[in-house]
Amino acid sequence: MINEAAYLNIEQLSKAQNVQLIAVSKLQSNEKIQALYGLGQFHFAENYVQELVAKASALPEEIIWHFIGHLQSNKVKDVVPYVQYIHSIDNLKLLQEIQKRAAAINKKIKVLLQIKIAQEDTKYGLNPSSLNALMQQFNPSHFTHVHIVGVMGMASFVDDKNIVQQEFQTLKNVFDSLKKKYFSNSNHFKEISMGMSQDYTLAIQEGSTMVRIGSALFGNRTV
Numbered sequence: 001m002i003n004e005a006a007y008l009n010i011e012q013l014s015k016a017q018n019v020q021l022i023a024v025s026k027l028q029s030n031e032k033i034q035a036l037y038g039l040g041q042f043h044f045a046e047n048y049v050q051e052l053v054a055k056a057s058a059l060p061e062e063i064i065w066h067f068i069g070h071l072q073s074n075k076v077k078d079v080v081p082y083v084q085y086i087h088s089i090d091n092l093k094l095l096q097e098i099q100k101r102a103a104a105i106n107k108k109i110k111v112l113l114q115i116k117i118a119q120e121d122t123k124y125g126l127n128p129s130s131l132n133a134l135m136q137q138f139n140p141s142h143f144t145h146v147h148i149v150g151v152m153g154m155a156s157f158v159d160d161k162n163i164v165q166q167e168f169q170t171l172k173n174v175f176d177s178l179k180k181k182y183f184s185n186s187n188h189f190k191e192i193s194m195g196m197s198q199d200y201t202l203a204i205q206e207g208s209t210m211v212r213i214g215s216a217l218f219g220n221r222t223v
């Protein structure tokens with residue numbers, strides 16, 4: 001059973017704030033995805049390549065799939081045919097591989113740079129120096145089939161709201177400075193993907209444009 005009341009609430013809040021609600025369906029059944037789709041939800045996100053491929057092949061073509069998990073270059077070719085967005089870009093090689101595979105099937109992929117904002121070591125993402133290095137090497141004219149549309153981050157899993165708030169502010173600042181320095185003429189660069197079940201209201205308050213919400217909509221994942 002999906003949590004329909006929570007969905008309707010979060011959907012209403014997102015709409016009012018001009019935020020895209022992305023339903024994170026990793027480790028959730030096709031039946032639950034269909035139920036949410038039936039309520040009008042079109043954007044879904046997956047973390048694991050095999051699971052994405054299986055679900056995207058079986059579920060309605062109208063679904064807009066986002067890939068939000070850690071992605072290895074050798075898996076890019078499997079993901080590209082199914083997704084419109086990849087949120088987890090943390091190196092240039094990944095961008096180059098997406099460009100190659102997207103061009104081969106004449107598709108444009110929207111991508112977000114994953115920024116490390118949490119203090120925990122386990123989180124993936126670009127730190128200030130690796131982000132700077134990536135941007136120095138990035139030549140937009142080589143990326144005809146990749147649009148960098150924004151940044152993505154995951155806050156720490158802590159109860160202290162001040163810490164989470166500071167991390168969201170960090171991501172907003174990174175977005176603003178990238179926009180100013182590299183994307184001031186880009187219509188594409190506009191997304192700040194932040195906020196999950198625990199912290200989406202705070203994320204929206206701090207400028208999120210895309211929230212990625214799983215368990216609040218679907219219930220706990222069966223791991």
Ligand SMILES: *Cc1c(COP(=O)(O)O)cnc(C)c1O
Pocket residue numbers: 024026047068069154196197198212213214215216
């Ligand atoms: C699982 C996941 C989410 C959703 O988490 P919930 O706490 O279930 O809302 C969002 N973003 C990423 C990157 C995830 O891996």
